[in-house]
Amino acid sequence: MSTVGSSERISVPLDCRSSVYFIDESGSKGSGGVHFVVAAVKTGDPDRLTRGMEVIRARQNVRKELKFRELTQGSVPFFRQLVDLLHSSGSHIGAFVIDKTIFDPFDGKAVWEAHAWVTAGLVKGMTTRRELATLLVDGISTPADVAYGSHIRQSVNHRLGSTRVVSAVSLDSRTCDGLQLADLVASAIAFQRKAIHEAGSAQAATLKSPKAEIARYLARAFDLPDFSDIQSDKVRIRTAVPRSAKSLHSLAIGSTRMAELRGSSALASGL
Numbered sequence: 001m002s003t004v005g006s007s008e009r010i011s012v013p014l015d016c017r018s019s020v021y022f023i024d025e026s027g028s029k030g031s032g033g034v035h036f037v038v039a040a041v042k043t044g045d046p047d048r049l050t051r052g053m054e055v056i057r058a059r060q061n062v063r064k065e066l067k068f069r070e071l072t073q074g075s076v077p078f079f080r081q082l083v084d085l086l087h088s089s090g091s092h093i094g095a096f097v098i099d100k101t102i103f104d105p106f107d108g109k110a111v112w113e114a115h116a117w118v119t120a121g122l123v124k125g126m127t128t129r130r131e132l133a134t135l136l137v138d139g140i141s142t143p144a145d146v147a148y149g150s151h152i153r154q155s156v157n158h159r160l161g162s163t164r165v166v167s168a169v170s171l172d173s174r175t176c177d178g179l180q181l182a183d184l185v186a187s188a189i190a191f192q193r194k195a196i197h198e199a200g201s202a203q204a205a206t207l208k209s210p211k212a213e214i215a216r217y218l219a220r221a222f223d224l225p226d227f228s229d230i231q232s233d234k235v236r237i238r239t240a241v242p243r244s245a246k247s248l249h250s251l252a253i254g255s256t257r258m259a260e261l262r263g264s265s266a267l268a269s270g271l
Contacts, residue, residue, distance in 0.1 A: 017131040020046040022178035024138040026186035035193045036098040038118045039186035043091045052085045053177040066180040068187030079214045087221040094236040096122035103240045112142040120155040139170035188215040189227045
């Protein structure tokens with residue numbers, strides 16, 4: 001692996017895209033449910049999103065954390081404005097979906113490790129070759145010696161063989177409006193996938209609950225009939241399949257190797 005000396009300059013092309021990913025999740029990590037979704041809102045102008053959300057909050061006098069699971073008929077107009085903001089801001093959305101009837105990365109793995117694998121898979125599928133990414137991730141519980149954001153950054157870059165993710169930070173979603181928008185995306189997709197699993201596509205399409213209404217509104221905003229797997233200019237949704245288990249195994253090996261390299265570097269520097 002090549003290294004860059006402290007006196008050498010790193011030059012990044014002017015046309016290199018700089019993107020911020022707001023990442024949150026919805027669904028069951030354990031045995032209590034079938035679906036688990038990690039979703040991202042990707043933007044080149046995060047301030048446009050946060051400013052827009054502040055305008056909507058001020059107009060409606062809403063200051064609490066926004067959660068899709070608390071959506072009521074009275075809050076539907078508010079959530080429609082959030083969807084409109086996602087679309088008008090030029091944001092991209094993406095999701096990596098776990099359907100445990102097909103593949104379950106949580107089976108036999110530590111929850112945080114499987115969660116990180118899903119998140120890394122999402123980012124890997126959404127990044128482009130001429131892009132540097134910053135990840136703002138909803139924090140989860142990890143062992144004391146694991147920095148979750150750093151682990152995801154190293155995992156993505158290791159799998160891609162290059163530095164695509166520059167930084168990754170775990171945040172409390174209560175403090176970050178962008179994460180609350182990512183919760184909206186993840187939860188809408190998880191809700192619709194669950195409805196189709198339980199009732200079938202035809203009946204799920206006719207549900208009239210507030211959550212069903214907002215899920216359909218979000219899909220239509222991004223020119224989607226539903227949240228089936230898709231890859232388009234602004235949307236990437238993918239469901240994990242059994243062969244992904246190889247990637248999970250490779251990631252575990254890669255994580256071990258990265259730990260070994262960090263240990264070697266520490267010894268070499270006399271730490």
